[in-house]
């Protein structure tokens with residue numbers, strides 16, 4: 760008998776090679792589908808994280824900015840202190856009632872702890888001067904930073920490529936006069952992480968980012984990050 764070329768299970772070498780080639784093609788197809796799925800999971804997660812972080816940061820900034828100039832006693836002199844394209848500082852009298860010698864809540868007891876959130880006519884109660892700034896950490900990651908009472912800047916959100924403020928008067932026109940500011944237009948551009956993962960739906964970002972006034976706030980990055988721009992106008996009802 761001539762059994763040359765037959766395997767133990769009775770396949771010829773050529774049959775075996777065809778079977779391997781076919782299974783190789785099938786495996787490659789399965790792998791490609793798997794890779795697509797992983798890529799879309801990683802990409803979607805990065806986009807969701809970016810959106811959540813940016814929206815949360817914008818919310819914090821809005822809440823603070825709405826309090827700018829809050830001065831119910833009219834003795835504290837709360838105001839907007841600094842107006843720049845990528846930073847803003849302002850004061851508010853939002854605390855100190857626990858040390859002002861007045862029974863702020865009219866419960867018969869003067870200066871108990873729960874009077875701390877009453878204004879006391881000054882701006883020295885810890886968190887009454889707030890500043891937001893666009894900064895970069897030691898690794899070169901850009902972030903939205905916040906500081907209180909002239910203290911250290913702490914990050915509110917990382918991977919913020921642009922932060923832009925436009926200060927508006929009562930007619931909604933940009934103004935450089937701090938005393939005429941009634942609202943602040945805030946625009947932020949954030950990106951999808953610290954680096955672009957290998958398994959990522961890459962797409963070159965050629966967008967030139969502009970604020971609502973049409974000014975360029977970020978030149979076309981021409982990289983593979985995904986980006987999102989958020990804009991809002993905060994009315995400062997205390998100014």
Ligand SMILES: [Ca+2]
Pocket residue numbers: 854855879881882883884
């Ligand atoms: Ca005080």
Ligand SMILES: [Ca+2]
Pocket residue numbers: 862863864865866867868869870871874
């Ligand atoms: Ca009291």
Ligand SMILES: [Ca+2]
Pocket residue numbers: 855856857858859860861862863869870871874
């Ligand atoms: Ca008091």
Ligand SMILES: [Ca+2]
Pocket residue numbers: 851852853854855878879880881882883884887
């Ligand atoms: Ca105060």
